[in-house]
Amino acid sequence: MEDFRLVPLVALVAFLLLCCRSSSARPEASTCGYNACPKPVPGRVNVHLVPHTHDDVGWLMTVDQYYYYQVQFILDTVVEELLINPDRKFTYVEIAYFFRWWREQSADKQAKVKQLVKNGQLQFAQGGWSMDDEAATHYVDIIDQHTQGLRFLNDTFGDCGRPRVAWQVDPFGHSKEHAAMMALMGYDGLYFGRIDYQDQAIRRKTRRMEMVWRASQDIGSPQTDLFSGKLYDGYGQPGGFSFETGDQPVQDDPQLYDFNVEQKVKQFVDMVNTRRQVYSSDHLMLTMGNDFQYQNARKNFKIFDKLIKAVNNRTAAHNVTVYYSTPSCYTKSVHDQNLVWTVKSDDFYPYGFDAHSFLTGFFTSRAALKRYVRTASNQFQAVKQTACLAGLQRDGAEPDARIDPLRQALGVVQHHDGVSGTERQLVAYDYALRISNGIDRAYPVLQSALANLTGDSAAYSGMSTCGLANISYCPFTDSNTDFYLHFYNPVSHPVWHLARIPVTGRYYVVSDEHGQAVMSQTIPVNNGTLRVPERAGAKSTCELVFNVSAIPAMGFAVYRVAAAAPGSPGVSTFTPIRLLFGGYGRGKISASKTKADWLSQHTGCGVPSMAYYYGYPGNNSRAEFRASGAYVLRPTRQTPEQFSLEQIAGVFGPVVNETHLLWSDWAYQVLRKFSNNGDSLQYNENELTVGPIPYDANTGREVIVRYDSQLSSSATFYTDANGRQVMRRVRDYRPSWPLQQTEKVAGNYYPVPSQIFINQSDGASFTVLTDRSEGGSSINDGQIEIMLHRITARDDALGLGEALQEKGSDGRGLVVKVTHWFAADQSLSSASRRRRELANRRYREPLIGYLTAEPKVKRWSGLRRPLPENVQVVTLDDWRGPNTKLLRLEHLYQTGEHPALSQPVTVALGQMFATFDILGAMELSLAANQYLASMQRLQWRTTAAGGSAAQNAAREAVERRQLDQNLTVTLRPMQLRTFVVQVQYL
Known part of the structure; x- marks a missing residue:
């Protein structure tokens, strides 16, 4: 393999430029980020007025209905109001909506919005495609949907668009692993609106509504320490200050009736003094927004301007100062007070709303949708893997355009009223339709990739799939009795798989990739499955069952199935379902x-x-x-x-x-x-x-x-x-x-x-x-x-x-x-x-393709050798240009789980994959929007000793040298590491 240090200078420079474009490594010289924050007033109660909107990516209406009925007008009017007054600020979260809106804007409007972001007036929190659920989501989907949203922000606004805090204000309970991933993505803080009512009561009494969440004992502190705060009473406005929904506005013209400045100031100050009793710092965040608010941003901002002026004009009387702010500015202000925080090391499940309202039903609600999301996610990973291995982008096939509908559908459904199962039925149908359409668009990419990898377009152009095989319904096998099965294994190690294929007969010969007969068995479709109404039209009467042995790592094996006469060599054994106990008219057992x-x-x-x-x-x-x-x-x-x-x-x-x-x-x-x-x-x-x-x-x-x-x-x-x-x-x-x-x-x-x-x-x-x-x-x-x-x-x-x-x-x-x-x-x-x-x-279950033509290649691996048993490729995706990829690796074990497999493990990147060499690599944050070497998170003092930031920095420096000099990576228990890599196809 060519040593990265000897790569021609032109190629190296091109790679570095590509990386700089893909991951905002260094803050721009501007007033964005923490530089855009208002300066706190020492000795006073500093009230951070945080205008925001909470825009569910589907719930009572579908995502597109919400956009066209409400969200587009929120963004339209907010931008206009921010342009009027440079002191105003606004926080936005759901990138699935912002992406839709951005595409519709003129170049002039886009330039103005970029300036608002650069000024720090328009800031983003979290920045995922959606505000994801934390209970029913899988870590791969969480990472993917944040990568998608943050990549858009980075491409569009550079480092000024990077969110500094996570904003999980509406999910129904909070996961420790989710918090760990937020820390690894580089967030400085996390805010949520819901915790158990008993927990909240005690935290209010003891002024522990904010804490440092020690989110992974395996990865350790401070890498996964995350400052976390419970909002006082959800994410809405304080009572009496929801002006968009009819609360009395500030009337500051004494020539008119209902002049109320003194009353509104007193009401505001009293509310502030009540709330600050449960927090520890001199700062208080007031969330000024709610579900789909700011469709009339003019009303909100005009009244806020008056409220801020009225309160600040009377500061000497009440010692309260108020100004426009954002969650990130509040976090920085609290951090700068250098207080000592208590540590939390468990999670926030289950979430009880009151004594008889535990939000634990949604863990199971809409079980079919939950399964569909899981299978679609697996297919998405497999399509990305094969497209990269085949170099489709290099060949001008532009796989991203065909994969993106599935990427976006999966990003939307991670929403806390999506995969959670807490949406209306019409919205659940819409989520499923989006996933189905996404799969239909992405599947030809898998076909093209396999054709490219094997040089066999004739076989793979006709490859089919059977999405309802779990209910023994497969139109392909209904009409074919001699066919080939292609098993693609997304796992980084060989796997054994028990195949169960719907068929119309009883007797078949199954042959492996070497042409050797495999032991097989046919079983009648059982009565439980026969009753499923979605089987209407199915012709299958049996299921053909056999073992697929050691499917190659990130590769495939091809088996043949052919109908045969009873007694033929290697023919399947037909095994009827025999009644053993009970029966019609025989009563219960x-x-x-x-x-x-x-x-x-x-x-x-x-x-x-x-x-x-x-x-x-x-x-x-x-x-x-x-x-x-x-x-x-x-x-x-x-x-x-x-x-x-x-x-x-x-x-x-x-x-x-x-x-x-x-x-x-x-x-x-x-x-x-x-x-x-x-x-x-x-x-x-x-x-x-x-x-x-x-x-x-x-x-x-x-x-x-x-x-x-x-x-x-x-x-x-x-x-x-x-x-x-x-x-x-x-x-x-x-x-x-x-x-x-x-x-x-x-x-x-x-x-x-x-x-x-x-x-x-x-x-x-x-x-x-x-x-x-x-x-x-x-x-x-x-x-x-x-x-x-x-x-x-x-x-x-x-x-x-x-x-x-x-x-x-x-x-x-x-x-x-x-x-x-x-x-x-x-x-x-x-x-x-x-x-x-x-x-x-x-x-990562094997994906099964159904073919009528015999493929030329029957067995293939995308890895030159399987990875160690405790290492998995989480992501292999096209990134910037045909020769740049995004690669994520993980250690599968926690500390102490296994005497051998819980140990650190080192892997060599250079010749890992079968179709390309890796020439160079640079490590990124988990969501791939920052260089890890440049990522500087706020550090917090705690009551419980944690890890040393200096020791962590020293270890990361050693890991960088290891990567730069040898292209090797060491993974410690539970560690997730993300790289942008330059490749050379073979």
């Missing part, structure tokens, strides 16, 4: 020991049983009458209703044994135990088909599955945060305050984006891995409970105005198919390895 023993023998575990809660149909008139709704989980009783098991059936074959459990005509379960296929990470599978859930006007149902491990778990269980670090949970307990538990079930539910597990003191462990984000808990020792699907009879009166009642394609109710992987381990280290590796595979 009792929970006899014989049947329980049989289930344990044939599933390898106890019986994960299905049950449901009745949702409370309250009228929401008071807290005790809060209804279960899209946000709130509130069972009528704290113990679930048990199904009476109606039938048990079995499938016995060479690839998989299955146990089919019919709980009711709307609850069907299949437990699978696989034969040993050479994969060291064995697991069992639990497929649950739920719906249509019975509905009447007064009853909602919340359907769960319970796993009984028989472990002694001491009220303790563990869930992941956004697919990364693991959080310890203790039933009826909060680490930050003495909990008064009022809802046994809802108050113990937590988000489960990918895994939940329990441990025993001797090291035994039981783990469940999910295929989407769900809500889960351990309500009883030894048990894991996960909510699968839910409908509600009522709205919970938190703004949606609509009960959660998904009707499905036939109007009878949505059917949801959920799949869990579960396993037991006898040591914590083996459990950690299984959890980490399988969770990585679960998110």
